[in-house]
Amino acid sequence: MxxxxxxxxxxxxxxxxxxxxxxxxxxxxxWTYTGLTGPSHWKTIDPTNYATCADGTAQSPINIVAPTRSDLVNLAFSYKPSEAGIFNNGHTVEAEPLGTSTSAVKIDGVSYNFAQFHFHAPSEHEINGMHYPVEIHFVNKSADGKLAVVGVFVKVGATNAEWAPFISKMLSATANAEETKVELDWAKLLPRNKQTIRYNGSLTTPGCTEGVKWNVFNHAIEMSQAQINTFLEAYSGNNRPVQPLNKRVVTLDSTSAK
Ligand SMILES: [Zn+2]
CATH class of the missing domain: 1.20.5 (Single alpha-helices involved in coiled-coils or other helix-helix interfaces)
Structure with a gap:
């Protein structure tokens, strides 16, 4: 017995x-961003689902240095104001449109529906080896499941009124988006100047899936130091280190006034 x-x-x-x-x-x-479950160990944690994190050849983020200049067709945003659900997923704070969202962005003739935004601090992408304090990722998905991510850098400057509703809820958000709701005018969260840097990469979190169209705005938006500090209080150090460019081409739109 x-x-x-x-x-x-x-x-x-x-x-x-x-x-x-x-x-x-x-x-x-x-998975985490430091120690034994950090980025260099992601494949080891789950070799079935996270292998691409170590074995991929078109990974994100990257250090953007001397991109090729080319005249690109602007991203066509049709982001519409809506109710947003804000939640904390254990790695970042995220906002997603609630109800039936009709927000989308058209890139190279393909329409991608807006799914959510979340942030990394400091920025995941580097420009000439330099980080911005925060980078926000707007994730968009086509009808056939392809992903296009729009990256927005944040720099210290004037208080940003458009971002205030999200920032005010960042620290109290739970894991459930239905518990924290605000109105967001998604289009106004983006920089006015729509000049972008584009390349093909991956998700920056496990499973690091490739085939992601990256569109990083060349012009950062401004937020006050106090607003940026709220991001850092929510999460700091949730950025994957830059990955090898390998043979990929990085393009900067040659038309600077967009
Ligand atoms: Zn991200």
Missing amino acids: KSFKKFAAVAGVAIIATAVASSATAAGTA
């Missing part, structure tokens, strides 16, 4: 441990 009890207790612990491990993976909390 004694030994049976002991076995049951051990088995019980094993079951609990398995349940915790799998739910942590499902919730996306197993």
Whole structure:
């Protein structure tokens, strides 16, 4: 009886441990940005789903140096104001349009529906080896599942009224988007000047899936130091290090006044 009890207790612990491990993976909390579960170990954590993080050849982010200049067709944004759900996913704070969203962006003739934005601090992309304090990613998805991410750098400057509703809820947001709602005018969160830097890359979080169209605005938006500090208080150091460019071409729109 004694030994049976002991076995049951051990088995019980094993079951609990398995349940915790799998739910942590499902919730996306197993990987981190530092230490033994940091970026250089992402493949090891889940070799089935995260292999591309180590084996991919078109990974993001990158250090942007001397991009090729070429005249590009502007991104055509049709982002419309809507109610936003704000939530904390354990790696960043995110905002997504609630209800039926009709916000989209057209790139090279393909329409991508706006799904969510989230942020990294400091910026994930570097310009000539330099980081901005914050980079925001607007994630857009086409009908056939292709991703186009629009990157917005943030620099210290004037208080940004358009971003204030999101910033005011960042620190109190829970894991449930339905619990924290604000009105956001998504289009006004972007820089006025729409000149972009473009290249083909990947998601910057596990599984680091490739085939992502990257569009990084060349002009940063301004926020006050106090506003930026709220981002840093929510998350700091949630940036993946830059990845090898390999043979990829990085293009800067040659038309600077967009
Ligand atoms: Zn991101």
